[in-house]
Amino acid sequence: MARGSKSFAMASKLFDRTTRERAWLLYAWCRKCDDVADGQDHGGTMSGVIDGQARLSTLRLLTGLALRGETTGDPAFDGFGLVMRECAIPHRFAHDLIDGFALDAQEWRPRSEDDMLRYCYHVAGAVGCMMAVLMGVDPDDHATLDRACDLGLAFQLANIARDISEDEAAGRCYLPQDWLAEMDIPPGEHMKPWARARLAVLGKRLATMAGTYENSARHGTGALPPRAAWAVLAAAGIYGDIARQVARRGEQAWDRRIVTHGREKLGWVLRAAGQVPGRGGRWPAAAPRRALWTRP
Template sequence: MNNPSLLDHAVETMEVGSKSFATASKLFDTKTRRSVLMLYSWCRHCDDVIDDQQLGFASDIVSLQTPEQRLAQLEVKTRQAYAGSQMHEPAFAAFQEVAMAHDILPAYAFDHLEGFAMDVREVRYETFDDTLRYCYHVAGVVGLMMAQIMGVRDAATLDRACDLGLAFQLTNIARDIVDDAQVGRCYLPEQWLQQVGLNGINYAAPENRQALSRVARRLVKEAEPYYHSATAGLAGLPLRSAWAIATAKGVYRKIGDKVNQAGKKAWDRRQSTSKPEKLALLVSASGQAVMSRMMTSPPRPAHLWQRPH
């Protein structure tokens, strides 16, 4: 039986942790929205545990465990959730409910945890393909799990869902370059930094913002074919889910546009969308969702990064 307190916890997590997706999440039907929020609360919790944060912000309680120990605990608890053990933490109780209800593959959940493991190992990203591999683990596989919640099982539509996750994460990386640098993380391809005269040490310095903005623009540009591919996948979703996903897609693309337009000032403040902008994007997305019912999806471009099968 559904636990209403878990939903309250998940709603709060979404409202605080991802204002960009919170608006879109309200468009799902009641059952789908509950599961989407539950999955998000687990993803957010895992992220917070690794970063020793609370809902994306510094926690008042400092963990005495190492990141490696915290990661190992997340893996153990995820296995326990799949094994049917009683889960006492809200995020894991929520995940267990979702995973069991929608047959979410354990491989997807552990692929997501591998993204946090990459942070713990302080993986460096030499090429754009390396960055895309990270994007898959932290966001592309979340797209796969979200799509399963929406009833998707065919590989072609799952590919499109993964593409949307990749596009979201590329946008996030462009927006958060300086914030990430402040905690010692860089997801930018080192090859790209070298091409504009930067390196892994000086790239986020204030005097290098003009060169850094060129790298950010390149990231935003590289996200576009993945956004385009995701649009073609709307036809494989139920109508209300297609509307929600099209709205989220519009919000994230708008953030990428703002990073582009701001240039070297992109990191003076966190780029986001206003309530009027979100409303306009919501209306536009409704048209995309309806039109997707009438269109045949073109083949997915062969040059796009392919998720592991």
């Protein structure tokens, strides 16, 4: 986790020891699946793969073995199987995540905003649901799982906004085709210099959406133990700053990779401590989720 996501690594320190170690095991599986699918090493630059379907089959095979409690020989998958059993996390969320990797293996592209959000669910929202159950949320508490999914959506929308240039270099684009058509940007032309001002409009739109889902997610933290709520609120702020920087930088958002620096992360850790429900927090669970995309 320290190599793959410094933001999540800092937030995970706020958990109690058992929850923290379980979160590390779940993260290790997610990171390994992502690395295998995209030819990466702890994230970073995608190397491009020519055997995407074979890699996908490997992920499905090893994940299936781990979920059945069988030894795979790979620590990332064996640890994942352990935490799934200990926390009774529904298997459907793991399969949903791998279905997201299948979309990439098919060189899928979103046509609409709904398509984009469905993709965000598969690659991040499903992880939010798994994390919620890991932290003690009842798998039948769908209202809280919807909030957990919202945080995953917020994180992935921030990723899409930040990584537009890197994704384009890897032959990918997660901007809805409807959005590009609305801005009169032909397919494959969104990173051209002439399109940068129009792209900045879409970057700000993504950042605004990410903020909406981030705020919705905060209203689910009352269902979590205090330390878990602290960690989630800190992670929401830390990662949310990525989207906010995209909005602030405008046309310069893709000149260099956006990161959240250490002092800014620490600031969110301190602010989140005062937002924990039951300790002066301000995120009532009864707040409605109006006009937000909802997981299947």
